[in-house]
Amino acid sequence: MDLVETGKPGELLPNVASGARALSWWGMALLIATEATLFALLIASYWYLRFRAGPVWPPHGIEKPALGLPLIMSVILWSSSIPAHIADRGIQKGSQARLRFGLAASWLLGLTFLLLQIIAEYPHSLKVAPPSQGSYGTLFFSLTGLHGIHVFIGLMISLWVQARAWQGAFDEHRHVTVQNFVMYWHFVDTVWVFVLATIYLSPHFI
């Protein structure tokens, strides 16, 4: 670790910061706060319109969303947080292997989720609840689509972090970029709990 002089007599400090001492960590934390607000507002609109619509939901004879595929997708997405966590912990102990493996595994799981959503889930939902024909379809695609965009952006960030990891840019002291990405990725996975509960589960149970 590089130590640098601050100019105060005899004081040497590390020239690197991670976690809450790093500026970019706060940038990511605040970004997550604003994005969480965005999701909370959309979910609140869903519930507002759901209770305004009367006892039958989804309205206008739209069938309830199928649960099988979304639940499989959820398990895949949530399991991607585990290798991300391994990568984060690994580089804190200086393990390049765990960093590279963890990032790659979580990237593949995230990509699988996104591909399943685009190729298998959306074509079905587009037929059942077209977004251009009523608020239910609009809410469905706004919420899941916004989440999908966040997954996509997370995959892009991950590509960058992985490229830097293969260059050997991170070690046990310099790794705040990894921390920031993993924090974002956990956020994307956590938000999906609420999106899944609202969009897919609630019509079956409430």
Add this chain to the structure above:
Amino acid sequence: MFSTGLPSLALSFVSLTSFLVAIPSGIQVFAYLATLVTGKPKLTTPMWYVLGFILIFVIGGVSGVMTASVPLDQAVTDSYFVVAHFHYIMGGVALFPTLAALYYWGPKIWGRKLDEHWGKISFWLTFVGFNLAFFPMHILGAIGMPRRTYTYASHLGWDNWNLGETIGTFIMGVGILITIVNVVRSARHGEPAGNDPWDADTLEWATSSPPPDYDFETIPEVRSLHPMWDQPELKTGAQPPEMGGRPLAEGHRVLATSLLDAKPEAVVDMPHESMWPFVLTVGLMGFFYGALTRIAVVAVLGGFLSLVSVVGWIWPRGQTQEM
């Protein structure tokens, strides 16, 4: 909000959140008052503007609590009562503190004090004019004058209140005009401010007026809530290293410290000037303009430019990358 035809469940929710606004606002006002009571306030122009601000903000806050109640709001909605309320809030939170800040920090910005005598005159004209212009609106709203009325029949009993408002507006205008002239004149011919014209306690008064680009020669170590009063070595803006001032001379750097007790833990490299954030905004503007006007070429080009500039922005440049 309450007259838009929302169901009563939503009405009570909106009403509840409106009432809740009173709690932080109240705490805020008591914090101002406690600061004044525990300190030794000097009645200079900035302080007069702050006192005016507190009074106006409290009046606006009280009418805010009133409009949070559903039945009262349904009676006064779209009337001049609402106009009175939000002018007191905007006057409270924007106009008066801004003028106070102008008189207080103006000397730090351009190095010369504003004229105190004319400052106090400007305060009283602005304050009296403001209240004369906006307080009668409460009464006009309560007796039924709708907002956005540009003319009305003369037998409705609104004439005298409106005449008073007009006079108040002109008085306030003269007050603000005096402030503008004061700023323009004092910025050239005012009394030189020196580092600290107010004998104030906070750090911005440690350095020269106007401050140099680097603000402080050394990043000062602060050991008091009132550093300028308790640490005389700060007076020149260059705390010596043996007393804690850190030059951090090797680059564009700041200290990272622990959150609660500010123990220095690391030296962090700050980002350097970069054109990429500007390029990114141009790209984003193109992307959203194209998306809104459905000109696909502009949107695609803008999106591509945005991606390129993000990559350019975070492209590693030596050790400043891992901040």
